[in-house]
Amino acid sequence: MYAFDFEKPGSIADAVAALKDEDAQALGGGQTLIPTLKQRLAMPSKLVSLTGIAEMQGISKAGGEIVIGGATPHAAVADGVAGDYPALAELAAHIGDPAVRNRGTIGGSLANNDPAACYPAAALGSGATIVTDRREIVADDYFQGMFTTALDEGEIVTGVRFPVPEKASYMKFEQPASRFALVGVFVAKYADGVRVAVTGASEEGVFRWSEAEAALSSDFSPAALDGLSVPADGMISDLHGSGAYRAHLVAVMAKRAVAAAG
Amino acid sequence: MPKDHGIGASPKRREDVRFLTGAGNYTDDINIHGQAYVAFLRSDVAHGRIKGVDTSAATDMPGVVRIFTGADFEGVGGLPCGWQVTDRHGEPMQEPAHPVLAQGKVRHVGDPIAAVVADTPEQARDAAEAIEVDIEELPAVIDMKAALKDGAPKVHDDLTSNLCYDWGFVEENKAAVDEAFGKAAHVTTLELVNNRLIANPMEPRVAVGDYSRATDESTLYTTSQNPHVIRLLMGAFVLGIPEHKLRVVAPDVGGGFGTKIFHYAEEAFCTFAARQLARPVKWTASRSEAFISDAHGRDHVTKIELALNGDNNFTALRTETYANMGAYLSTFAPSVPTWLHGTLMAGNYKTPLIYVNVKAVFTNTVPVDAYRGAGRPEATYQLERVIDKAARELGVDPIELRRQNFITEFPYATPVAVEYDTGDYHATMDKLLEMMDRDGFDARAAESQKRGKLRGLGVNCYIEACGIAPSNLVGQLGARAGLYESATVRVNATGSISVMTGSHSHGQGHETAFPQVIAEMLGIDESMVEIVHGDTAKTPMGMGTYGSRSLAVGGSAMVRATEKIINKAKKIAAHLLEASEADIELKDGAFTVAGTDKSVAWGDVTLAAYVPHNYPLDEIEPGLEETAFYDPANFTYPAGAYACEVEVDPDTGKVTIERFAAADDFGNVVNPMIVTGQVHGGLAQGIGQALLEGAAYDENGQLLNGSYMDYAMPRADDVPFFQVDHSCQTPCTHNPLGVKGCGEAGAIGSPPAVVNAVVDALQRAGREVTHIDMPLSPARVWAALNG
Known part of the structure; x- marks a missing residue:
């Protein structure tokens, strides 16, 4: 990594002040940032650790x-x-x-x-x-x-x-190497409706699957999702799976999440 | 009652105490006062012409000692290739130069262009980034078949094409093989890819060069499986340093798997730079660097055809393989797709006619060389896959089809130039059937189905040639090295023993297993025996560890040296006991006069050898130290039968391995626990190849999965609890221990078992899937299910 200054403030106010320096960067647990620094893919002037703030x-x-x-x-x-x-x-x-x-x-x-x-x-x-x-x-x-x-x-x-929802579940299908979500679906049932959020799949990052939310809001069962699918367009396509595969997995993981939520 | 010491016992691995408590001495643990650090500037394009390397800004940066480029290595030798293959037409292979630092062109991503030596690793890296390289990028050749087309860009401008060699084996059999195919009742054809693997030993490569102006001696500390081979290759062919001025030390090494056999540019560089600068020079690879600079493995594209007669007997086998060499010839690369692959195409079967064609191809990728199994996994995979496909096409039981074609009489001369000394393939298959509970499969499949899963069963056999040797044979086949092994047994005055071996342990447990052999022969406690390895200054010239050869070849050298020790010790004992040498027996660590109670202890004899007051000085010399070099008469041929049961999730394509049974015949076994561990590791690597691993290049030659974020290594939860058995033992007929070797078997035998099982699961579910290429990732299996 490149050299940088380091600060570990004890309060949010001090952290905010410390981050005002040009190219200062907040450091949480460092599980993404530290490997990035080791690869020399980032060059912050200063790291401001947030882990000392009670x-x-x-x-x-x-x-x-x-x-x-x-x-x-x-x-x-x-x-x-x-x-x-x-x-x-x-x-x-x-x-x-x-x-x-x-x-x-x-x-x-x-x-x-x-x-x-x-x-x-x-x-x-x-x-x-x-x-x-x-x-x-x-x-x-x-x-x-x-x-x-x-x-x-x-x-x-x-x-x-x-x-806090009435019921919820998260189903993750892991990418074989990183074990990040190749597709992960979070389903949560609240009094005013169901929310379905999908990670891992889209080129736009996490998104809500509104058709599934509507179907599940009226019938919170895996069968309610039968026939529903997200379009493969806009899904990530890489070494680990095509957009069509990821789109398919969204529906599979959503059903499993609903089933697991009970 | 299992033995508690000696051959056949399972003492815990003594080396694990230091490995597991952080007390190992790995190359990166070696720090020499005043050492400088190297950072390599590596090509980020796969193919390009170097127009200029401007080091002026970098040279003035803090801490920089000196910057080296290709120009500094003009007049210095290139990295040599240790095996010359002769092609179908009797011509030698095309053998390009392999400079230590790129000269004129870069030929793969990771090709080193310049090296900065600086006071700290960070300064070296900073300066490497400040070097300005002007590269004219050229079109890259990645696909092997495209690389052989007319007009394809050439990896090496001075070669006639990207074809390294076009090898036919056995060329004289080709016409007869073709004729047999014409007469066949059935022909099964399969095209497949043996995926490119990256070995990823836990310890990345490290090199530390040192030089003494006082003695003009160079020392290289390196992560190697064979320090003497490195000394010979680097000293004689690259740097011109005679053996007595060059010491190579490979201390504790954290896994090799083949990729630490080869002589690498970084080793030569550190040795060279240390001499130039009269200062120790250290390089430690990052994991990212390892991905693009360690030799890769496998990477074959094959078409295999199996001919059968009306009785389902195999009548002929024909293969055409494209084997990727990468951008340069790594040390033993040419031998892998030829003599370690073609010679094994008979497998466990009495197919009378075999023809193997291999086209080795240069591409703009990292060099490819031996990786655990090296050639034999490629042979086993294609053979056992095509037999499985044939059984399905013919509607016969895949196990019975194998059984009816088994070789049953030994010795057996195959049509591909090797002679199996011994084996019993029905015995390992019988053992496998006992372990795998085939009768219970239907019930397990029904249970899987209840959970929405598809269950499949795959079975296959394998054979391998291990204990690579003999030297005179491999010399005829193009090896530029001998393949014997050496051992010096030094009995110390008080009876303790130091054994200096040319074999090298990088995870195999030699320090535990070898003393079991010596202790068994002498009747002394294993704790009295220490194994010394990995240092050319301490051990006799030896060839190192690869090809499952250490016990079969290195162990045999120890046996020969120990036999010499026993002969001499008996002479000393006879003198001490005032008896005839012919009457002296060695038992339980004491020398006894047969039929009497007169005896002398081991320690008294050894002391007499070094304090020869009462000693037959007119007959024998003082001291008790013997050396033996053992060159075997043949390869050894471990074999076995493996079974894998998988579940496939049809919704996601994910494959899980539910059961795995391995019945191996390794001949005699010295330490069953270590052997079981070796098989476990091999199985995990084979399963990794089958399900997870596979280096992927894009069309521009960028490695797409050059980190663990995208390159999937097998983890503990990817494998089941293995059933491993090695009770079927047909001892090797030509080495004194009757051992065959166990290090590679698991990686050789397991990939076809996994793929056969997945294809079986899909076919049982009514899918017309006959093959899926490895790795069988969820996405690929799902695509096959929905294709």
Whole structure:
């Protein structure tokens, strides 16, 4: 990696200030950024670690929602929400490997918005609210395409609020090498309807499958999805599968998620 | 009651204590005071003409010691090829130059153009990035058949084409083979790809060059499976350093799998630069660098045809294979698709007529060479796949079709130039059937079906030629090296023993297994025996470890040397016991006069050898140290039968391996636990090839899966709990231990079992699928299901 300065502020305010420097970069758990630096594919002037900020750590409940601090690692989410939101806990428990789960953070994952990451499906599928140092962004506005979000330069994801659904499940079909989602589908049933979010598949990153949402909102059963499909156009096509294959898997994983949600 | 020591016992691997506690001494652990670090600037295009290399800005950067380019290696030798193949017409193969640093052209992504030596690794890398290279990119040739077309861009301008050789084997049999096909009652044809693999040993390659101005001696520490071979190739052909001024050390090595056999440019560079700079020079590959600079494996495209008569006996076999050499000839590359592949095409079967044609092709890709099995997996895969296809076409049981064609009488001379000394293929098949519970398959398939899964069963046999040798034969076949092995057994004064072997352990457990052999012969405790390997300054000239040869060839050298020790020790004991040498027996670590209670302990005899006060000095010399070089009479021929049961998820195409049974005949077994572990590892690699791995290049020669994000290595949860058996033992007839070798079997025998099983699952489900090319990724299987 190239040389950089390093700061580990103790508060959100100090982190925001530190990130004002040109080419400063926030560092969560570093599970994407550190390998990128090692490959010399990024050259930040300064890394600002967010892991020393107490107010960005931990899990709490407020107003029927689960609030997760932006610097909370996946393993802590897997443990912490197992009772209140088991589908989210399961998702967190199957991201990467133990090292990734104990270093990687929910805020880091959402800020990076890798098109094959798991957390974007949970956030979009739950209609979560992304809390930053300066505002709140609903998930539908937050995800804006592959590696692209509504975050401004220097803006930090300080927390995420998840409304708790009646039922939910996440089904991931793993890419054989990286074990990221080749296709992952998050299904969540709320009193006012069902949300279906798909990761891994689209060239536009995580997206909601509205036809499936409509069908499942009137009949929350795998059979409700019979005959429904997403178009292969716009799906990622690579070494691990064509767009048509990914489109097919979206329907398969969606049905399985509904079946698992019960 | 299993033995608790000696041959046949399973003591735990003594080397694992240091490996598992972080106390191993790997090449990257070697740091020499004052060492500088190398960063290679590598080509990012597959094919191009170097118009200029401007190092001026880089040279002035902090810490830079010196920058080397191809020009610094003019007058220095290129990397030699260790095997010359003669083509169908009696002409030698086309053999291009392989410079240490690119000269004139770059020929694959990863080809080294320049090397920066600097005080720190970061400074070296910074400066390498500051070198300005002007490359005129040329069209790349990636596809082998396209590379052979008229007018295709040439990888090497000075060669007549991209064809390295067009090999026919046995050329004299071709007409008879063609005639047999004309008369066949049935012909089964299969076209397939043996996918290109990247070995990915856990430890990347490392080289540390050192030079002493005081003694004019060079030392290379390197991640090698065969330090003497590196010393010979690099010293004699590249750098011109005589053996007595060049030491090569390969300390603990974290996996080789073939890719650490070869002599690499980085080794020569570090040795060369250390002399030039009179300063130690170190290079450690990153994983990314390993993907584009370690020799790859396999990469064959084959058409195979099997002719059968009306009784379903195999009457002839004909193959046409395109074998990728990559951009340069790696050390043993030409031998892999020829003498390690064509000679095995008879498999376990008495097919009387065989013709193998291999076209070896240069392309703008990383060089391809031996990888676990090397040629034999390619032979086994195509043969066992075409037999399976034939059984389906004929509507006969695939096991019975194999059985009726088994070779049953030994020795057996195949029509492809080798003679199997011994074997019993029905025995391993019987054992396999016992292990695999074939009768229970239908019930298991029904249970799978309830869960919406398709279950399939694949069975195949394999044979391999191991313990590669003998030297005079391989010399006739084009090898530019001998293939014996050496051992020095040094008995110390108090009776402890140091065994210096030319074999090299990089995961095989030699430090545990070899002492079992010595201890068995002498009747002493294994803990008294230490194995020394991996250092040309300590061990006699030896050829190293590959081709499952260490116990069969290296172990035999140890046996021969130990026999010499016993002969001499008996003379000493006879003197001490005042008895006739003919009456001396060695048992349980003591020398006894037969029929009496007179004896002298091992330690007293060894002490007498070094403190020869009461000693037959007029008959024998003091000391107790013997060396033997063993050159075997033939290859060994391990064989076996494997069965795989898979489940296919028809919704996703995902294949899971539910059961895997391996019945192997390795001849005698020294340490069954280590053998089982070797088979486990081989099976995992074979399953990796069948389901997961496969280097992919785009049409411009960019490696598409040059990291673990896209190159899928097998992991623990990709494989089942294996059933492994090696109780069927037909001892090798021509080495003193009766052993055959076990290191590659799993990787050779398993890919066809997996593919046969997946095709079986699809056919049982009514799909007209006769073949899917490896790796059988979910996407490929789904496409086959929905094609």
